[in-house]
Amino acid sequence: MIKRELTCIVCPNGCRLVVEMEGKEIVNITGYECKRGLKYAEDEIIAPKRTLTTIVKAEKGHLPVVSVRTKEPIPKELIGKAVMELSKITLKPPINVGDVVVKNILNTGVDVIATRNLYSK
Missing domain, CATH: 2.20.25 (N-terminal domain of TfIIb)
Known part of the structure; x- marks a missing residue:
């Protein structure tokens, strides 16, 4: 045992x-x-799961990055792949807290949402 x-x-x-x-x-x-x-x-x-919290690049906004998180936990083994996918995108203003920045990340059924506002400079 x-x-x-x-x-x-x-x-x-x-x-x-x-x-x-x-x-x-x-x-x-x-x-x-x-x-x-x-x-x-x-x-x-x-089946371990985790909520992913990270940042995504931003351009033409008041910040160089925007904090984001998965709306629900995703399988732990997909965290690294999800980070790689998020590293490929760049957000442009306006972005508001709660906006979906990636829908259905890695076909998990879970959206990635903004946790910070991004507005134009």
Whole structure:
């Protein structure tokens, strides 16, 4: 039996989770104080996801870059590819917080949105 230790990041409690596995099957999860911790442990072991937060180049705006993030978490293994895709684009004003700057990044069904306004110089 393999044991993996995780720290839950869903809430401020930071529960220390222990996931016991037989092969690729979860046998037992301990250490969580709420159902959200249980779901986090299951998701983290089976299909880990992360919210990507980064910057995108901008031109003709008051800033040289605009901060962006995925609207929802995407598969962890796609983070590097998503960053590469975002490095290929350049935004032009006006951009408002919440505007979709890339729709359906890497066919994940998740949009990338602006987290900062960009206006003309």
